[in-house]
Amino acid sequence: MRARRLTGSLSCLVVLTLTAAGCGLSGGSDDSGGATAGGCSVDKGNVGSGKLTGDVKGTITFQTTNLKKDFGDFFNGVIADFQKAHPGTKVKWIDDPGDNTFTSRTVADAQACTMADVIxxxxxxxxALTKAGYLLDIGTKDPDSSKPFVPSFWKTATFADASGKSIHTTLPWYTGGVLLTYNKDLLAKADIDPAKPPTSIFGLFADYEKxxxxxxxxxxxxMANPIWRIPADFDQMGIKVLSTDGKSAVFGDDPRTTQWVEWMAKLYKEGAMPKDSLSSSNDxxxxxxxGKVAYGSTNPSFVRFVKQNSPSVYAKTAVGQQPYDALGVASAGAPQYISVAATSKHAATALSFAEFLTNAENQTAWCKDPAVVIFPTTTESLNDPFFQNVTGTDPFSQARKLVADQLKTASTNQTNxxxxxxxxxxxxxxxxxQGKKSAADAVKDAQEKSNELLKQGS
Structure with a gap:
C-alpha cells in the first residue's frame, strides 16, 4: 500500500490563490524600493535582482508546525546557538497546531502583514504564498543557498510567482521516505519470494492476487481504500495526472489508468482487501x-510502530525496495520547507536563521532524535554514519539505511x-x-468530474 505523501491541507489552495493572485509583489523591480506584497510594505533590499545585504541583528519570529510539545528542547537549543553566534539577535518561537485550516490562516496572516519572519x-x-508575493526569493537573495541540499530536493523548493516564473522561495527541510514493508511468513504462504520485491505497481498487484x-x-x-494510492501510484507509473498548467485532468488519456482500476476491482472482488476497508480512513x-495484512504502510515510521507494538509480527517483518516502475527511481514526495517572509523587517537575520536551521549539522542532529523518524535533505546529512554505517539487521535499521540511500537520487515530484x-x-x-460500473466508465467519469472542479477553481 502506498501512503499518501501529501503534507498539510490542500482544501483552501484554489480559493486562496485566487484571492491572493492580485497581491503579488509590485514595484521594486529596479531595486529602488516602494515594493508591496498585498497591502504590506516590503523593504527595497528584499526584492529585485540583488543579493540580500544587511546586518544580522534584531528580533524575528519563527513559526513551526506542531513541534514544540515533542521537540521543545531541541529547537530551543538551535535558537540559543544562533543567538550566541549572532549577538544582538532574538528569535521568538511560535508553534502552530497545523490543523486543516493552516493554509487559510497563514495566508490571512500574510495579508494582515503579521506572518512570521521564518515559517x-x-x-x-x-x-499560495509565492504566487501572492509574500515569500522572499531565496535563490536570488542568496545564490549559494542551494549548495547544502540534494539537487532533487532543491529542485522541488521552486514555486511560481504571480507572473508564472518559477523561483526558489523555500529551503528544503525534512522528509519521509517510501519503501515496502511486509510480513515474510504471509508472503511465503503465497509462494512469494520476499528477497525479490516487484519492480512495478502491476507486479505488486500480482503478488496481492497470489x-x-x-x-x-x-x-x-x-487495504482497499484507493485514497491511499491516488495519485501516488499514478506518479510512480509515470501517468500524467494533470496538464502542464494544472488546469485540466489528463490521467484518463493514459490506458494504464483503466488497467490500474481494473486491477483494483479484481483484487477487491477476489478478497485481497478487507471488504470493510473500501471507504475506511484506517491505515x-x-x-x-x-498478522492479518501482508503489506504494511510504506512510511518508515510504520516499521518502528510495529517494533514497539507487536514484537511477534516485527520478528516476521522485512523491508524492501518500492517498485520503481516507469519513474525509474524511488519516490520521496515533497518535503517540509522553511521560508522567509518578503515582508520581514530583518530579512538578513531571518534568512541567516533559516539557513542555520536547515544546515547539515542541525538536520542531522534532529534526525538522530529517537522521538522522530524523519530524513534530512542535505547531502552531507545523508552521508552521515548514522544513516550509512547501519550495523543492525533488524527491519527498522534496514529501513533507515534503505531510505537514506534512496533519497540521494529520489524523485520529489508529486501531483498535488x-x-x-x-x-x-x-x-x-x-x-x-464494487462492480457498480466498468473501469473504463469510472475513469471517464472521474476525469470529467475532476475537470468540472478544476474549471470552477480556475
Missing part, C-alpha cells in the same frame, strides 16, 4: 500488527490534488471496485 510551510501553502488465493479469507494483502497499522479532485477520482474508483 515552516508545506507545498500547498508555499504555492495472497488472496492462498489466504482463503484468513488474512489480506493490503493497516492494526491489522498488520495482528485538492481534496475535492482527489475525492472525485477516488469515489469513481470505489464504484468500479
Amino acid at each position: 515552516n510551510v508545506n507545498a500547498p501553502t508555499a504555492t 495472497i488472496a488465493k492462498a489466504s482463503d479469507g484468513k488474512y489480506f494483502a493490503t 493497516p497499522s492494526t491489522l498488520y500488527s495482528q 490534488l485538492s481534496p475535492a479532485v482527489q475525492n472525485a477520482i477516488v469515489s469513481q474508483v470505489q464504484l468500479a471496485m
